[in-house]
Amino acid sequence: MTGPGALEGVRVVELCDELGMFAGKLLADMGADVVKVEPPEGDRTRTYPPFADDEPGQERSLFFWHYNTSKASVTLDLEAAPDRERLRELIDRADILLQSGEAGADLDYESLRETNAGLIIVTLSPFGRGMPREDEAATDLTILAGGGPVWNCGYDDHSLPPVRGGGNQGYHTASHFGVMSALVALLYRDETGRGQHIDVNAHAAANVTTEAGTYTWLVAQDTVQRQTGRHAAVNPSMPSQVLCKDGKHVNTGIPPRRPESFGAVCEWLTTLGLAEEFLEFPLLEEGMRRERFDMSMLQQDEELMAIFGAGRAAMNFLAERLTAYEFFTGGQQRGFQIGIIYSPEEVLEDPHFIERGFPVEVEHPELERTVTYPGAPYQLLGSPWRIRRRAPLLGEDNERVFAELAGDAG
Amino acid sequence: MPQALSHLRICDFTGQLAGAGATRFLAAFGAQVIRIEDPVNQGRWDILRGMPPYVDERRGVEFGGPFNNHNVEKLGVTLNLRTERGKELLRELVKVSDVVAENFSAGVMERWGVGYEELQALREDIIYVSNCGFGHRGPYRSFKTWGPIVQAVSGLTFSSGLPDQPPAGGGYSYMDHTGAYYMAIAILMALRHRNRTGEGQWVDLGCTEAGASLTGPAILDYTVNGRPLRRDGSPNSNRSQHPAMAPHGIYPSQEEDTWVAISCRDERDWEAFGEVTGEEWTEEGRFSDLRGRLVAEDALDELVAGWTRTRGNFEAAALLQGAGVPATAVQRPQERIDQDPNTAAWGLWPTVKHRDMGDVRVDGLPVHFSETDWRMERGGPCLGEHNEEVFGGLLGLGADEIASLTEEGVL
Numbered sequence: 001m002t003g004p005g006a007l008e009g010v011r012v013v014e015l016c017d018e019l020g021m022f023a024g025k026l027l028a029d030m031g032a033d034v035v036k037v038e039p040p041e042g043d044r045t046r047t048y049p050p051f052a053d054d055e056p057g058q059e060r061s062l063f064f065w066h067y068n069t070s071k072a073s074v075t076l077d078l079e080a081a082p083d084r085e086r087l088r089e090l091i092d093r094a095d096i097l098l099q100s101g102e103a104g105a106d107l108d109y110e111s112l113r114e115t116n117a118g119l120i121i122v123t124l125s126p127f128g129r130g131m132p133r134e135d136e137a138a139t140d141l142t143i144l145a146g147g148g149p150v151w152n153c154g155y156d157d158h159s160l161p162p163v164r165g166g167g168n169q170g171y172h173t174a175s176h177f178g179v180m181s182a183l184v185a186l187l188y189r190d191e192t193g194r195g196q197h198i199d200v201n202a203h204a205a206a207n208v209t210t211e212a213g214t215y216t217w218l219v220a221q222d223t224v225q226r227q228t229g230r231h232a233a234v235n236p237s238m239p240s241q242v243l244c245k246d247g248k249h250v251n252t253g254i255p256p257r258r259p260e261s262f263g264a265v266c267e268w269l270t271t272l273g274l275a276e277e278f279l280e281f282p283l284l285e286e287g288m289r290r291e292r293f294d295m296s297m298l299q300q301d302e303e304l305m306a307i308f309g310a311g312r313a314a315m316n317f318l319a320e321r322l323t324a325y326e327f328f329t330g331g332q333q334r335g336f337q338i339g340i341i342y343s344p345e346e347v348l349e350d351p352h353f354i355e356r357g358f359p360v361e362v363e364h365p366e367l368e369r370t371v372t373y374p375g376a377p378y379q380l381l382g383s384p385w386r387i388r389r390r391a392p393l394l395g396e397d398n399e400r401v402f403a404e405l406a407g408d409a410g
Numbered sequence: 411m412p413q414a415l416s417h418l419r420i421c422d423f424t425g426q427l428a429g430a431g432a433t434r435f436l437a438a439f440g441a442q443v444i445r446i447e448d449p450v451n452q453g454r455w456d457i458l459r460g461m462p463p464y465v466d467e468r469r470g471v472e473f474g475g476p477f478n479n480h481n482v483e484k485l486g487v488t489l490n491l492r493t494e495r496g497k498e499l500l501r502e503l504v505k506v507s508d509v510v511a512e513n514f515s516a517g518v519m520e521r522w523g524v525g526y527e528e529l530q531a532l533r534e535d536i537i538y539v540s541n542c543g544f545g546h547r548g549p550y551r552s553f554k555t556w557g558p559i560v561q562a563v564s565g566l567t568f569s570s571g572l573p574d575q576p577p578a579g580g581g582y583s584y585m586d587h588t589g590a591y592y593m594a595i596a597i598l599m600a601l602r603h604r605n606r607t608g609e610g611q612w613v614d615l616g617c618t619e620a621g622a623s624l625t626g627p628a629i630l631d632y633t634v635n636g637r638p639l640r641r642d643g644s645p646n647s648n649r650s651q652h653p654a655m656a657p658h659g660i661y662p663s664q665e666e667d668t669w670v671a672i673s674c675r676d677e678r679d680w681e682a683f684g685e686v687t688g689e690e691w692t693e694e695g696r697f698s699d700l701r702g703r704l705v706a707e708d709a710l711d712e713l714v715a716g717w718t719r720t721r722g723n724f725e726a727a728a729l730l731q732g733a734g735v736p737a738t739a740v741q742r743p744q745e746r747i748d749q750d751p752n753t754a755a756w757g758l759w760p761t762v763k764h765r766d767m768g769d770v771r772v773d774g775l776p777v778h779f780s781e782t783d784w785r786m787e788r789g790g791p792c793l794g795e796h797n798e799e800v801f802g803g804l805l806g807l808g809a810d811e812i813a814s815l816t817e818e819g820v821l
Contacts, residue, residue, distance in 0.1 A: 006599035009606065030599055048653040050631045062634055063652040066626035128778075132751040137675075137736040141650070141658060145671030146738035148746050150660065153570060153581030158667050161660040162740055163578040166569030166639075166647035167625050174776075176591040181777045183598035184439050188414035188782055190605045196781035204758050204776030207746055211427065211557075211582040212463075212476070217743035218759060218771040219475035220463035224743070229567065229579040230558065240558075241576055249577055251562040328563075332553040339555065341577055343640035344565035344625035345632035347618075352550040358619055372633040377620040378596040379545065382611025383603040 005031020006383035010186070013037060013087075013094045014071065017101030018045055018140075018168065019202060020124040021067045022175035024098055027182070028070035029376075029385050035090060035401055036071045037103070039078070042394045052367065058394055059366065065391045069362070069373065073392035074401045078103060089405045092116050095189075096182050100124040109197050119195040120185040122178050128201030138202070143170035147206025152213045152224060152232035156239075162226055173209050174202035241341070242316050248324035249341040256311035256336075257295060262287030264334040265314045278317050283310035348372060362390050413440025414782035418601070421500075421507035422446065422484065424593075425456030427583060428557070428617060429513030429541055430480040431590025432597065437483035438775060438784035444503065444800055445481065445791060449488035449821060453793050455514075465767050471793060472766040478790040479772045482762050486791025487800045488821050491522045495820045500524060502805050504532045508604075509597055513541040516551045526612045535610035537600040541593045545616030555617070557583025564621025565639075569628065573643045588624070589617035627652050649707070656703035657683070660740060661715045663723035669740040670723040672714065672730060676700075682733035687717050764789025797821050 010032040014024040021036075028034040036043070047056070048063040074090075076083040087104075091097055092115050099105065100123065109121050123129060126138035144150050144164050154162040181198045189195055207214065213232055216222045224232035229241040229251065241249050256262045266284050269275045278284075287293075287307040298305055315336075319327045328340035342350070348359045360375040376385035418441040424430045437443040447453035452471045454460070463475040490496040500522075504510060510529055512519055519525050519540070529536045540546050543555025543563075561567045561580050571578040596613045604610055622629075628639045628651070639645055650658040650673065657680075658673045674680045677699070684692035691713050696702045703710055718726050723739035730737035739745065746753060753759065758774045767789065775784045794816075801807045801821065815821045 006603035010602075026595070045653075050627065050635060050637070050652070052634050054635060062630040063627045066630055127752050128756055128776075132755050136731050136738075137679075137734050138738075139650075139655070139658075139673040139675060139736045141648070141660075141673050142671050142736045142738040145660060145669075145740045146746065146750075148741065148743065149581070149584070150669075150671070150740050151581075151742055154578050155572075155575060160572060160575070161648065161662065161669055163570055163572060163581075164648050164660065164671075165566065165578075165580055165584065166645050166651065167566070167628065168652070169584065169624065172624055173588070173591075176588065176595070177775070177777050180435060180591060180594050180598065181779070183595065183602065184414050184436075185779065185782070187418075187598065187601055187605070190602070191417055194781060196779055198780070199778045201752075201756060201776045203752060204756050204774075207753055207758060208773040208776055209584065209587045211584075211587065213582055213743055214747065214773060215475055215479045216463045217747050218479070218773075219465055221744075222463065226581055229577055230581075231583070232581045241579075243576070249568075251558055251567070251579075253556075253559060332550070335554070337554045337556060337559055339559035339562035341562045341567050342565050343568045343638060344622070344628040345638050346640070347563070347565050347622045348629065348633070350563075352544060352548045353619070353622065356545060356548045356616070356619065358622065371630070374623045374626050374629050375619070377592050377615075377623040379614040379616075379619075380596060380600060380603070380611060381614060382609055383600070383607075 003384060005029075005386060006380055007032035009033070010096065011094045012096045012098060013090050014098045015104035016098050016124070018067070019126070019171050019174055020098055020100030020178060021045070022172055023122070023124070023178040023182070024071055025067050025069055026175065026179045027096070029387055031383070034071040035397070036068060036073050036392065037087060037090070038073055038075050038394060039103070040075045046394070066373070068391035070388040071392055072397035072401060073395055074398050075395040086402070086405065089409065090401070091119065093408055094119065095186065096120045096122065098122050098124070098178065113195060117195060118189050118193055120182055120189065121195070121197045122182050122200060123198070124174050124178050124200040124202065126202050128204065129199050131201065133203070140168040140170040143202050143206055147203045148210040148213055149206055152210060152226055154226040155228045158226070170202060170206055173205045174200055177205050238312065242319040244319050244322060244324040244327055246323040250319050250324050250327050251339045251341060252315045252319060253336060253338040255308070255315055256287065257293050257308065259288050259290055261335065262307075262311060264336070265311060268318060268330060268334055269314065272321070274318070274321065278314060280310035280313060283307050284314055287311060360387060362387050364390050366393070412782050413785070414779070416440035418442070418509070419507045420444065420509045420511055421503050423510070423512035423514065423519070424541070425513065426458060427476070427480050427586035428589040429511065429593065430456070431587060432541070432593035433484065433511055434480055434482060435590070435594045435775070436597065438786055439782065440785070443484040444796070445484045445486045446500070447486060447488050447793060449490050449794065449819065450492070453488070465770060475770070478762070478764050478767060478770055481790030482772055482786045483788050484791055485796035485800060486793065487797050488794040490820050493820050495815065497523060499801065499805065499820070501532055504529055504536065506804065507533070507536070508601065509537045509539065511539045511593070511597065515542055515554055516540070516546040530610065535604055535608060537597065537604060537610045537613070539593060539597050539600065539613040539615060541589060541615040541617065543617050545614045545619065547614060557586040560585040560589065560617045560621055564618045565625045566621050569625055569639065569645055570647050571645055572648065573646050585617055585621045589615070589620055592620040654700060654704060656700060656707050657710055657714045659711055659714070661711070661718040663718055663726060664721055668723045670718050670726045671738050671740055673736045675736065679735045682735050683730065686729050686733045686735070689713070689717055760786045762786055762789040765792045765795060794821060
């Protein structure tokens with residue numbers, strides 16, 4: 001898809017460590033002009049693995065590549081007065097300033113707004129500015145562990161530790177709120193011309209991104225307990241992950257509990273020639289004939305319990321005899337809300353994701369290669385998402401940006 | 411304090427969390443969000459209306475705790491779209507709305523005669539945002555999902571786990587929350603685009619794509635280096651992937667099922683860890699640099715656990731934090747909600763007033779604005795609670811007409 005992005009013309013200055021740099025990517029891939037300010041020796045995240053071909057180098061970090069698509073890079077020595085003045089000029093002509101981490105933490109926001117009344121300043125920090133735990137050190141792990149998500153996640157066996165989800169989702173969640181907030185402020189500014197300061201608190205963001213773990217306590221003062229591959233809950237639920245014949249897992253979702261879904265399981269087993277092998281098949285047929293299922297009677301009605309158990313067993317039986325992909329698509333085509341458990345790279349090879357254009361190709365001319373990146377999280381059909389350029393080389397845009405500044409001044 | 415979005419109106423068909431969470435955020439900043447519900451099945455196309463937890467022994471569509479949480483500050487109206495008059499009123503509502511938002515399965519809106527083309531005919535610059543697991547186009551457009559299925563297919567469930575164990579998954583519907591965040595971002599971006607160009611548009615949001623965009627470095631490690639996340643010993647998501655850190659993990663504490671998370675970001679943190687714990691093994695040569703600690707990480711984790719087991723998780727975290735090392739107790743809901751000074755000081759758990767449930771605490775927002783901060787005072791709407799305000803005040807129907815439409819089952 002081509003055409004201008006929704007944020008065409010929005011100028012952003014980014015002074016962010018890994019807590020906030022995803023916010024800059026989300027804006028940049030939608031067309032905002034995001035200038036990333038780096039120290040002369042380069043942003044620290046340029047040293048993060050993995051590296052292209054496993055060779056370290058400031059232009060080879062795949063972590064840096066991913067989080068900095070579509071951005072420009074300028075280098076400034078914020079210890080030196082002339083470069084601090086340049087930063088000030090950059091911010092004076094910006095719509096949004098994104099800040100997280102040490103660089104720029106000492107900027108005087110009141111004074112910035114004196115010369116740019118429309119400026120929207122978004123600061124992202126682990127605990128929020130001026131909060132009681134403001135001085136505590138934090139990483140993605142501790143944000144998610146102290147903020148609630150980790151308590152919900154892990155295994156039925158509670159001698160195993162609870163688990164932090166992969167991929168720095170604590171940083172992502174803070175960045176999501178940073179973007180949502182910046183856009184709210186931008187729409188307000190479109191009406192009034194007024195900018196403002198927005199304080200994003202990553203620990204709070206994790207706290208309000210834990211679904212039932214939180215509202216079960218808020219509403220009923222009950223505590224959910226973690227379970228393997230399913231929702232943490234006050235009362236244990238039945239397992240829902242099965243290993244398929246190709247060694248991949250599936251999530252079997254909600255088992256049959258309506259006559260039509262029992263009919264669909266019977267048809268599926270029959271089509272595969274497995275009806276005879278599944279010994280509880282007659283119970284499935286009984287389920288098909290029942291007019292309705294009153295799940296609240298499950299404990300009192302033995303036959304209902306047996307039918308329901310057979311439905312669940314049939315789904316597990318099918319999963320074990322099929323590949324994960326066959327089970328996923330075969331079940332979904334029959335109306336079951338089930339899912340294949342892909343590893344991240346496998347998503348890129350799925351026909352649905354390919355047809356929708358999710359894997360995108362990005363040129364890296366210096367390396368003479370084209371790299372496949374994850375694509376659009378949303379498809380704005382009138383103002384599309386697009387990676388406009390691979391992550392910037394260190395200081396790649398110094399000349400252009402500084403010339404623009406000089407032009408503005410002149 | 412002024413409200414940032416009080417100039418906007420959203421015709422809201424969302425439900426559950428993946429949709430309702432998006433318009434909730436906008437409503438907290440003053441957007442007028444009008445939730446449309448079916449009077450015939452009592453709004454149960456959102457099953458959370460009657461779902462636990464409950465504040466007391468009362469049950470039914472006005473007592474679902476999750477529904478109240480996800481629908482604060484919205485208006486609620488009933489409209490029977492099986493009737494011609496109901497469809498007509500919906501069209502009137504669309505004409506005065508900036509955005510139509512929904513998270514039904516693909517095809518539902520078309521069946522009611524309010525697909526994107528029809529919406530556009532009613533109001534040329536309308537912004538229509540559809541949100542479902544696989545989006546409205548592509549081979550899986552008819553497939554159905556809920557949070558755990560989205561997480562499974564998008565690669566997130568797999569990314570979360572320990573070696574030699576099955577995937578741990580998220581433990582809750584992370585992608586219902588996050589799908590809602592992407593939906594809110596999409597609505598706001600489309601509004602910005604309209605401000606600039608005068609054009610509306612359709613946003614086709616598929617939550618599995620939003621989910622798959624959250625594993626970027628793992629994807630690039632495969633597309634660039636050919637290294638899949640599905641390999642022996644992987645994933646181990648309590649360890650640090652990017653950047654490399656060690657020790658970095660979740661360790662057992664003294665009491666049963668209590669845990670402390672520790673990350674040593676660099677050599678300074680590691681030295682501080684050695685000083686705080688006073689353990690001799692921290693001086694061993696094999697642990698003297700990051701490379702050595704990564705090579706011997708299993709042994710290192712055992713030794714760290716040996717220290718953490720001797721004390722409480724809050725105590726261990728406080729000792730390490732005192733020396734500047736990132737550490738925290740794995741907080742239980744009660745600990746982070748009622749005992750953490752930071753969530754209290756932030757005002758993270760506002761109390762809203764629900765017509766039937768009374769005062770209930772809900773999730774607040776993790777942001778504060780200097781000029782136009784969010785507000786949460788009103789609970790989720792009861793069925794048709796704002797029919798008079800919307801059909802009377804906004805669309806100009808008389809009280810008699812509203813009464814007879816209610817009688818006829820249109821409202």
